[in-house]
Amino acid sequence: MPRSTAACIDLEALKRNYRTAAERAGSARAMAVVKADGYGHGIAQVASALADVVPRYAVACIEEALAIRAAGLDQPVVLLQGVHARGDLADCECSNFEPVLHNEKQLEWLEQGDHMPRFWLKVNTGMNRLGFWPDDLQAVMARVEKAGAGSRLLGFVSHFACADDASSTMTAAQTAVFETATSAWPGVMKSLGNSAAHFISGQPLFDWSRPGIMLYGGSPVVGKTGPELGLEPVMSLEAPLITTRVVRAGEAVGYGRAWVAERDTRMGMVAIGYADGYPRHAGTGTPAAIDSQRIRLIGRVSMDMLAVDLSNAPDASEGDRVELWGKTVGVDEVAACAGTISYELLTGITSRVPRIYI
Ligand SMILES: *Cc1c(COP(=O)(O)O)cnc(C)c1O
Numbered sequence: 001m002p003r004s005t006a007a008c009i010d011l012e013a014l015k016r017n018y019r020t021a022a023e024r025a026g027s028a029r030a031m032a033v034v035k036a037d038g039y040g041h042g043i044a045q046v047a048s049a050l051a052d053v054v055p056r057y058a059v060a061c062i063e064e065a066l067a068i069r070a071a072g073l074d075q076p077v078v079l080l081q082g083v084h085a086r087g088d089l090a091d092c093e094c095s096n097f098e099p100v101l102h103n104e105k106q107l108e109w110l111e112q113g114d115h116m117p118r119f120w121l122k123v124n125t126g127m128n129r130l131g132f133w134p135d136d137l138q139a140v141m142a143r144v145e146k147a148g149a150g151s152r153l154l155g156f157v158s159h160f161a162c163a164d165d166a167s168s169t170m171t172a173a174q175t176a177v178f179e180t181a182t183s184a185w186p187g188v189m190k191s192l193g194n195s196a197a198h199f200i201s202g203q204p205l206f207d208w209s210r211p212g213i214m215l216y217g218g219s220p221v222v223g224k225t226g227p228e229l230g231l232e233p234v235m236s237l238e239a240p241l242i243t244t245r246v247v248r249a250g251e252a253v254g255y256g257r258a259w260v261a262e263r264d265t266r267m268g269m270v271a272i273g274y275a276d277g278y279p280r281h282a283g284t285g286t287p288a289a290i291d292s293q294r295i296r297l298i299g300r301v302s303m304d305m306l307a308v309d310l311s312n313a314p315d316a317s318e319g320d321r322v323e324l325w326g327k328t329v330g331v332d333e334v335a336a337c338a339g340t341i342s343y344e345l346l347t348g349i350t351s352r353v354p355r356i357y358i
Contacts, residue, residue, distance in 0.1 A: 003271045004321065005239040007349055008356045009041050011049040013232040014215060018050055020230055021211035024198040028205035031056035031078060031191070033212030035064055040277075040346040041216060041235060042355045044071035050215075051075070058210055062088055065097045078120065080157075081130075082106045092117035100157050102130040107140065111147040119149075120157045120191070123181050125174040127161040134181035141185065155189030155207065156182045163196035163203075164222045171197070175204060195220035199229060218331055218342030225332040226342070235346060236326030237353075239272035241290075241318055244310060253307045254299035259284050265298075266310045270322045273304040277349035278324060279338035286337040289328035290316045 021030045032054045038046030047057055047068050058078040059065050065077040079099040083089055086109040092099050093115045101107060102122035110116065121140065124131030132140050144150055158178045162168035178192055190206035195214035197203050199221050213219070217226045217233040226233065247253055247267055252260045270288070274280040278301055286297040290313045299307045310316050325331040331342045338345070 002354075003240065003242075005272050005276060005352075006237075006354050006356045007040075008236040008238060008326075008358055009045065010232070010234050010236070010358055011045065013217065014041070014046060014049055014234045015053065017215045017217055017231050017234065018053060018211070021195070021198055021209070021214055022053070025193075025205050025209040025211075028193070028207055028209045029055055030209045030211050031058045032215060033058045033080075033194075033210050034068070035060040035080065035212070036347045037064075039212065039216045039218075039343065040349045042357075043067045045355070045357055046215075047071055047073055056208070058212075062091060062097065065095065069095055076118070082122075083109070086112065089117055090115040092119075098154060102132070107143060110149055111143060113147055113149075116149050116152045118152050118154050120155050121153065123156050123158045123178060125158040125177040125181070126170065127159050127174075129159070131158065134177055137181050138184070153188060155191055156185075157191045160192070160194055160197060163194055163200065164220055166200060166221070171200060171203065179204075213343055213346075216342075216346055218335075218346060225330045227330060233326055233330065235331070235349075237272070237278075237324040237331075237349070238321045238326070239270045239276075239324065241268040241308075241316060241320045241322055242271045242305070244268040244316065244318060252299070255302060256300055259299035259307070266314070267298060268308050268310050268316060268318075268322075269305050270308055270324075271305055272322075272324060272353075273302045273306055275303045275350060276353050277345070278306065279334070279340065279345060279348070281340070282334060282338040287329045287333055289323040289326075290320055292328050294328060295322075 032050050034043050034047050037043045056076050060081050077097050082099040082101050098118050100120040100122050122131035162170040191208035193205040193209040195211045217231045219226045247261045247265050249261050249263045272278050280301045284298050293313045295308050295312050298309045325334045335342045335345050
């Protein structure tokens with residue numbers, strides 16, 4: 001019998017979070033970002049659960065788009081990183097994938113003209129990772145027209161660098177650059193906002209917003225948790241207690257004696273570790289829960305297990321399920337304790353952990 005460690009995925013909560021995104025998007029439509037295996041939740045199941053309500057998906061790369069097709073879904077799929085080889089444009093054309101073209105090489109492949117999928121153009125408004133410079137857009141558009149690809153262009157895309165920080169002036173600056181850069185082509189659609197942009201009041205989201213983390217209940221906003229923003233947790237990461245014992249005052253638990261008992265302490269070992277994707281940097285004090293009762297981690301996270309202090313859960317016994325994150329303990333809280341963000345925790349759950357759908 002397998003250990004009962006699992007990531008339980010609430011697809012109804014996912015759908016409600018999408019509805020929240022769609023409402024917050026106002027007159028914009030929301031393409032569901034399901035890259036990185038649906039932020040670790042399983043791309044086929046996530047995309048299928050949203051299929052009735054989502055008009056468009058977005059992924060990073062063509063393999064992920066193919067996984068959506070393999071699940072039997074036929075909505076358009078945006079490839080946020082464009083294509084990595086000229087031949088991929090042919091696959092895009094016949095599979096209704098929409099690459100976001102962002103560099104000279106991709107533009108040349110389009111100009112070579114054997115295959116013309118519908119596509120988007122990325123404009124660099126200040127993130128400075130990908131995209132054409134605003135000043136070059138006129139010339140890029142002239143080449144698109146000359147190549148006979150003008151009618152295949154769906155829209156302009158850009159991406160915010162600091163939308164998670166409401167006090168940053170960067171978001172307004174990028175929005176203004178984007179509007180100015182694209183103003184000569186009013187008939188072409190625009191897509192700018194990630195999840196965080198849905199929570200900035202008055203922020204224009206143009207034609208298409210691109211919510212990712214908020215669909216999965218993680219917070220896109222610094223200093224706020226998902227539930228504080230009206231989002232529901234989707235993944236509940238659970239593992240069984242496999243032993244309990246009383247550690248005497250002065251004794252330590254685990255590698256490096258990183259936690260030493262100040263008093264006699266009843267503790268337990270939980271069957272999950274960093275090889276499952278639980279963050280090794282989550283130290284003593286990181287919250288977990290048993291039966292909706294909050295407890296805390298003690299000592300170092302090992303490869304296959306971690307230790308918890310059961311002082312708050314005196315009735316806990318072997319076989320009981322521990323929630324590492326979920327409804328009682330938010331993934332944002334655990335991320336903060338591990339010095340990272342919910343995105344990394346959710347996408348980091350390894351294949352050793354089965355996903356169970358409810
Ligand atoms: C991942 C990604 C998103 C979604 O971002 P969230 O912060 O998860 O909402 C949107 N746009 C682009 C270009 C992305 O790469």
